Amino acid sequence: MTDGTRPGGSLADIPGRAGRDAVVIGGGLAGITAALALADAGVRVTLIEGRPRLGGLAFSFQRGELTVDNGQHVYLRCCTAYRWFLDRIEGTALAPLQNRLDVPVVDVDKPEGRRLGRLRRDALPVPLHLGRSLAAYPHLSLAERARVGRAALALKGLDLADPTLDTQDFGSWLTAHGQSARAVEALWDLVGVATLNAVAGDASLGLAAMVFKTGLLSDPGAADIGWARVPLGELHDRLARKALDTAGVRTEVRTRVTSISSDENGRWSVQVPGETIQADAVVLAVAQREAYDLLPGGALDAPEQLLEIGTAPILNVHVVYDRKVLSTPFLTALGSPLQWVFDRTDASGLKDGQYLAVSQSAAQDEIDEPVATLRERYLPELERLLPRARGARVQDFFVTRERTATFAPTPGVGRLRPGARTKASGLYLAGAWTATGWPATMESAVRSGVSAAEAALSALGRPRPSHLFDVEEAA
Numbered sequence: 108m109t110d111g112t113r114p115g116g117s118l119a120d121i122p123g124r125a126g127r128d129a130v131v132i133g134g135g136l137a138g139i140t141a142a143l144a145l146a147d148a149g150v151r152v153t154l155i156e157g158r159p160r161l162g163g164l165a166f167s168f169q170r171g172e173l174t175v176d177n178g179q180h181v182y183l184r185c186c187t188a189y190r191w192f193l194d195r196i197e198g199t200a201l202a203p204l205q206n207r208l209d210v211p212v213v214d215v216d217k218p219e220g221r222r223l224g225r226l227r228r229d230a231l232p233v234p235l236h237l238g239r240s241l242a243a244y245p246h247l248s249l250a251e252r253a254r255v256g257r258a259a260l261a262l263k264g265l266d267l268a269d270p271t272l273d274t275q276d277f278g279s280w281l282t283a284h285g286q287s288a289r290a291v292e293a294l295w296d297l298v299g300v301a302t303l304n305a306v307a308g309d310a311s312l313g314l315a316a317m318v319f320k321t322g323l324l325s326d327p328g329a330a331d332i333g334w335a336r337v338p339l340g341e342l343h344d345r346l347a348r349k350a351l352d353t354a355g356v357r358t359e360v361r362t363r364v365t366s367i368s369s370d371e372n373g374r375w376s377v378q379v380p381g382e383t384i385q386a387d388a389v390v391l392a393v394a395q396r397e398a399y400d401l402l403p404g405g406a407l408d409a410p411e412q413l414l415e416i417g418t419a420p421i422l423n424v425h426v427v428y429d430r431k432v433l434s435t436p437f438l439t440a441l442g443s444p445l446q447w448v449f450d451r452t453d454a455s456g457l458k459d460g461q462y463l464a465v466s467q468s469a470a471q472d473e474i475d476e477p478v479a480t481l482r483e484r485y486l487p488e489l490e491r492l493l494p495r496a497r498g499a500r501v502q503d504f505f506v507t508r509e510r511t512a513t514f515a516p517t518p519g520v521g522r523l524r525p526g527a528r529t530k531a532s533g534l535y536l537a538g539a540w541t542a543t544g545w546p547a548t549m550e551s552a553v554r555s556g557v558s559a560a561e562a563a564l565s566a567l568g569r570p571r572p573s574h575l576f577d578v579e580e581a582a
Contacts, residue, residue: 135163
């Protein structure tokens with residue numbers, strides 16, 4: 108390699124692979140998925156990631172002896188694409204699902220002994236699977252519970268293919284369907300903020316309806332919750348890289364793509380410092396603003412729309428206590444700024460005490476607050492929520508911030524999200540922000556990678572891998 112060009116390498120002699128090269132730009136879940144799917148179909152793939160690791164915004168880092176996830180990530184049983192991804196990287200056993208949905212909900216404003224409610228399902232068909240839980244839910248009045256049931260049936264009747272849903276906000280729809288502010292706080296936002304990263308009034312009705320119809324109103328077990336019992340880096344970096352290596356993918360980290368261009372024959376050149384990589388197909392699996400910067404002219408009709416897709420932050424508060432203060436794997440709070448609190452003790456490698464991770468979605472008002480301010484706010488709230496924390500010593504308190512954690516699911520965002528195909532032959536888009544029909548979740552990222560790979564394989568004339576997750580590509 109004397110001229111800085113990588114024309115093909117030794118894999119070019121493998122039968123069926125010559126002349127079929129792809130470059131995937133971005134090593135998050137979307138890029139990893141696209142690379143694996145392409146490689147499994149016999150395409151020679153180079154994956155390029157600017158960070159020193161894979162995993163995108165779902166990663167781990169070291170803090171002393173702790174292995175810390177940048178934020179708590181969960182998935183649901185209905186997240187069939189992410190479940191396929193876990194299986195593909197041989198990580199399913201490390202991120203198990205609940206046997207049955209069970210969410211402890213604590214109202215800190217109520218007297219101790221009367222604060223706990225639960226959202227859980229029975230082994231009954233939809234919507235009866237949630238009937239007993241809703242009927243006994245102590246955080247809503249009897250009238251509010253009845254109105255929730257009627258709103259759920261109305262939500263179930265919405266047509267997700269109706270584009271007008273995307274122009275409306277979920278909060279206004281809930282109000283029009285008799286939902287009180289308390290019902291929004293104690294139920295709809297309890298689920299919606301965590302999955303959409305927005306309160307109901309700021310969220311597209313189309314995306315909210317998709318979340319609730321798919322997660323709570325499609326299959327009895329759809330909302331069962333799964334999460335990693337190991338650091339996310341174990342899944343999304345180590346195991347993912349092992350799977351990529353086994354599939355024959357060349358993976359380059361700490362490498363920035365400076366430009367992409369195509370010649371008159373439709374062959375692509377991907378420029379990185381010191382090297383030009385040639386390819387028949389390129390998958391751009393980066394954030395929307397970075398995609399905008401790299402897109403060649405004419406690839407999209409209105410590329411400026413990518414810049415109109417807003418972003419939303421997530422704040423994560425990490426607290427290490429000298430003793431156990433939380434007896435359940437997780438819980439969620441009402442009457443407090445606290446949202447979801449997870450026990451990450453075992454996953455982090457902590458030997459003594461307990462490590463809690465507090466995940467705060469839709470954190471626009473707090474994302475830039477100083478650590479000292481957040482400490483003064485959240486430690487007393489944890490003591491209100493967890494009586495055993497009142498006598499415990501705080502051994503460590505720190506914060507992680509993802510200022511652009513997700514795209515903002517605002518009304519009208521649907522028309523801005525592009526599909527996998529571009530107008531430039533051989534160039535494809537992937538990322539949770541593309542038109543997957545899902546909000547910005549790990550599920551959406553994997554689905555986008557599958558869609559981009561399938562579009563590329565179709566153009567390259569390569570057969571679809573038989574084990575590839577079956578996803579219908581958005582237009």
